[in-house]
Amino acid sequence: MNMANTMSNAVSGAAVDVTTKAGTKAGAKTGIAFLGCGYVADFYQQTYANHQDSLTLHGIWDHDRARLEKFSAFYKLDCYASFEEMLADPEVEIIVNLTNPHAHFATSKRILEAGKHVYSEKPLAMEIDQARELVALAEVKGLQIVSAPSSVLGPAAQRLWQAVRERELGTPRLVYAEIDDGLIHKMGYENWLSTSGTPWPAKDEFYTGCTLEHAGYMLSWLVAMFGPVTEVVSMASLCIPDKGGDTPENYTTADFSCALLRFESGMTARLTNSIIAPHDHRLRIFCDEGELCAHEVWNFHTEVEAYPLARNKIQRGMEKFLHMRPKRKLAVAKNPKTKFAEGGHPMDFVRGVADMAAAVRMGRPARLGGAFSLHITEVTLAIQYPEIYGTPYVPQSRPAQIEPV
Structure with a gap:
């Protein structure tokens, strides 16, 4: 070497x-x-x-x-x-x-x-x-x-998953998931540099598309919690064809998608991706007894909160007119050994590599192994390209249920 x-x-x-x-x-x-x-x-x-x-x-x-x-x-x-x-x-x-x-x-x-x-x-x-x-x-x-x-291997995702498994707010019935990043092309991305000085690859990001780049963050959590996706109904659109000087040639990639997903467990979810609507990375799970919410799925230690169902007229009025709801924070375990660089991303990007390495050493499949990764890829492609895959689309892949960490 x-x-x-x-x-x-x-x-x-x-x-x-x-x-x-x-x-x-x-x-x-x-x-x-x-x-x-x-x-x-x-x-x-x-x-x-x-x-x-x-x-x-x-x-x-x-x-x-x-x-x-x-x-x-x-x-x-x-x-x-x-x-x-x-x-x-x-x-x-x-x-x-x-x-x-x-x-x-x-x-x-x-x-x-x-x-x-x-x-x-x-x-x-x-x-x-x-x-x-x-x-x-x-x-x-x-x-x-x-x-x-x-x-999905991080502590916030695991705590939310635990709340779902243990029915902390009753049976989950519906999911709203958002990966909206705002008008990226107007945010001065030309000045975005990685810590070592590499520019943000605008053309690649626009050409690949926000759905292919980002939907996996939500899908991996949802498939872990509710099993494989069995049906995808999607609409994807290029809403802003001109994104300035870094607009790719022959640019047709969707900058917005909205998908309705049905899971093997019977759960229904709506997943939205865009680089248009204001920043919103919330995952909300509506249950019989209230709402579970992870506020920022790009943060390993994001707040996970439970909003109990409004039980009386006063509580319902406060929720409707004042947007005030009683809530309780669900404790998210933090490993004191897990560090993030100052100004870096609040996700442990090597967590998946370490989990894979442990699986290799033990001679077992990785939690997010080939079948799981293939399924996430297939569903993501179906969401971004409904004109190719058709809608509704029935994924062919069916990964086994993964185990919690």
Whole structure:
């Protein structure tokens, strides 16, 4: 391996003792590498420190040499001379794919063909047949593939899920889920830089679409709590075709979508995605005895609150006219060892990688493994492209119920 910088303490350590394709020996650290050093890579690097007891980052690579060298110098990380060198590194078991979404399929396929496990940024692939091919290839090779997001493994999601399982406000009946980010193209994103200095990739974000980029945050929570989606009714629209100087050529990707989802458990949900309506990342679950609400699904420790049903005329009047409701906070467990960089994202992006590594070491499927990730991808694609998938759409994938953390 060529050294761009001296290996820092953050990525040094003894070589991983690889025993079988299933993973390292129990108790040993799992070797990982980062493929791609773009905007999102900072979020992974900044939360890698939370998992150094189980993971060792052996190196990074990016096809953009200048970006690679800048990221390497900023974090004092070792970098590979080529993608091929990364694939050939015997100390690396899991490659974290942080490339452009349109490169996910080709790069993840090469990783699997090289005998490595894949943890991919979302989406797993841009087409459902590609996603199915990746999951099938991983199965044939006895490997694991997981796609972000992993926020469902965080304490806020787990506490909300517990409230649903234990019927803290009675039987859940309906879900409203919002991933609205406001008028992004008017927010001065030209000045948005990652901690290491990489600009926010506006054209890629607009071209890929807010639904493919963001719906998984809600869908992963909902599928965990209520089982697979069995029916999707969707409308998606490009409401603002001109987003200024970074508008992609031949831009037709929806900047708004609204989907009605039916789940195997019988639950019904409405999921909205947009980069138009004001910021709103709430997940609200309406139950027989009131409402459960997680206020910000992009925050691992977001407030989770219970709003009991208004029981009398005074309470109903306060709710209707004064927008005042009695509430109680549900305690969200906080691990004092979990740290977030100052000015960084309040999500532990490496939590999913660590969960996958634990699964590899133990020889069990990852919680968010291939079947789960494929389902999230399939439903997301059906929401963003109703003109392709049809509406209503019946997903073909049916992952097994995942276990709480």
